[in-house]
Amino acid sequence: MSETSPSALTVLQEHELVLQQEVRRFADEQIRPLVHDADQQAKLPEEALKALFEMGLMGVEIPEELGGAGMEFFSAALVIEELARVDPAVAVVADVQNTLINNILLLKGNDAQKKEWCPRLAENTVGAFALSEADAGSDAFALKARAVADGDDYKISGNKMWITNGIEAGLYIVFANIDPDAGYKGITAFLVPRDAAGLTIGKKEDKLGIRASSTVELILEDVRVPRSAIIGEPGKGYKIAIEALNEGRIGIGAQMVGLAQGALDAAVSYAKERKQFGRSISEFQGVQFALAEMAIEVEAARLMVYNACRLRDGGKPFVQQAAMAKWFTAEVAERTASRAVDLFGGYGFSKDYPVEKFYRDAKIGKIYEGTAFMQLNTVAKNLLK
Numbered sequence: 001m002s003e004t005s006p007s008a009l010t011v012l013q014e015h016e017l018v019l020q021q022e023v024r025r026f027a028d029e030q031i032r033p034l035v036h037d038a039d040q041q042a043k044l045p046e047e048a049l050k051a052l053f054e055m056g057l058m059g060v061e062i063p064e065e066l067g068g069a070g071m072e073f074f075s076a077a078l079v080i081e082e083l084a085r086v087d088p089a090v091a092v093v094a095d096v097q098n099t100l101i102n103n104i105l106l107l108k109g110n111d112a113q114k115k116e117w118c119p120r121l122a123e124n125t126v127g128a129f130a131l132s133e134a135d136a137g138s139d140a141f142a143l144k145a146r147a148v149a150d151g152d153d154y155k156i157s158g159n160k161m162w163i164t165n166g167i168e169a170g171l172y173i174v175f176a177n178i179d180p181d182a183g184y185k186g187i188t189a190f191l192v193p194r195d196a197a198g199l200t201i202g203k204k205e206d207k208l209g210i211r212a213s214s215t216v217e218l219i220l221e222d223v224r225v226p227r228s229a230i231i232g233e234p235g236k237g238y239k240i241a242i243e244a245l246n247e248g249r250i251g252i253g254a255q256m257v258g259l260a261q262g263a264l265d266a267a268v269s270y271a272k273e274r275k276q277f278g279r280s281i282s283e284f285q286g287v288q289f290a291l292a293e294m295a296i297e298v299e300a301a302r303l304m305v306y307n308a309c310r311l312r313d314g315g316k317p318f319v320q321q322a323a324m325a326k327w328f329t330a331e332v333a334e335r336t337a338s339r340a341v342d343l344f345g346g347y348g349f350s351k352d353y354p355v356e357k358f359y360r361d362a363k364i365g366k367i368y369e370g371t372a373f374m375q376l377n378t379v380a381k382n383l384l385k
């Protein structure tokens with residue numbers, strides 16, 4: 001999509017339009033050439049990560065005095081959308097950093113924690129969010145990781161699973177229980193640096209999609225951290241996790257919108273180029289209607305994400321809109337990518353064209369940061385309360 005989409009023109013403010021254009025150009029020029037090999041090798045290219053930091057895309061909401069870009073949550077969502085239009089795997093690296101890690105520090109960290117970590121997160125340090133475990137997914141608060149007080153320190157032990165950015169991270173926000181008898185009210189969030197003794201990276205997942213984004217097991221064996229590593233209050237980690245994921249979901253919505261737009265753009269270009277029966281396939285009304293339906297759905301999905309962002313930035317209730325946006329955008333991403341593959345015919349099935357990757361990448365939208373069913377649970381609960 002070289003033109004600004006109509007929804008962007010009606011909804012975005014001037015500085016947001018500038019950001020959108022800059023990130024679009026950056027993604028096209030610096031990320032696009034790396035996408036195919038990064039996916040095949042299942043490895044985030046170092047130059048991509050370096051460029052994300054240099055562009056200021058890893059500290060979008062971090063205040064300028066702490067080294068960040070000092071923008072709003074909506075800006076972070078625009079960044080994620082534009083990155084995902086080119087590579088949803090690169091987008092999720094920036095998504096976890098901005099909407100989970102930076103967000104938790106900014107909203108729940110104390111001054112010392114912000115001063116220590118925010119400048120690094122904006123400049124060169126990747127963050128990872130370590131909540132899930134083998135037996136604690138949708139039921140995340142069934143987590144078994146334990147943190148035991150030991151003098152002025154805590155010793156954390158447990159195995160975390162599915163940790164995005166796990167390989168590249170220099171900082172992990174780890175959720176562990178300090179008082180299992182208190183159930184989920186014992187869950188506490190800890191800042192754990194990569195070089196903490198006893199922290200190791202386990203199995204790296206070999207995934208269907210977003211392959212360049214690392215997803216790993218994190219093993220913690222008596223990892224000693226000072227009491228000052230606790231974010232917020234002891235026993236309030238469950239609240240931190242819920243609140244971060246409520247916002248993070250909007251980021252995943254933005255990732256799905258970007259993905260869908262990328263697939264649609266590719267399908268439009270291809271339909272104009274590809275000739276059958278002596279003319280461009282874009283001249284067939286069946287193809288035109290397919291493209292039109294795809295565009296309508298992407299537009300609706302985008303507006304849901306933008307609306308959730310505006311509500312969040314405006315300090316209004318947004319949890320229902322975030323859950324709806326995450327659910328709907330994941331549907332739209334999967335459907336749009338699938339139809340793009342159809343429109344490419346046999347070439348859509350080949351790794352020489354981008355749509356088969358979008359199709360694989362789309363599936364994650366219904367899984368992480370709350371499955372599609374968990375979003376429906378939230379929406380239904382809010383409707384019926």
Ligand SMILES: Cc1cc2nc3c(=O)[nH]c(=O)nc-3n(C[C@H](O)[C@H](O)[C@H](O)COP(=O)(O)OP(=O)(O)OC[C@H]3O[C@@H](n4cnc5c(N)ncnc54)[C@H](O)[C@@H]3O)c2cc1C
Nearest residue numbers: 129130131132137138162163164215367368369370371373
């Ligand atoms: C690529 C990838 C990256 C990830 N990154 C991170 C990360 O950075 N940090 C992190 O902490 N976690 C991460 N996760 C974990 C992710 O959040 C979980 O996979 C997700 O929450 C689902 O948990 P689960 O896989 O255990 O599935 P389960 O919870 O076992 O779900 C299995 C099925 O049961 C359904 N189900 C479960 N409970 C209910 C219910 N109450 N009602 C209706 N249906 C239900 C689910 O919808 C699903 O269809 C990642 C996962 C993946 C695949």
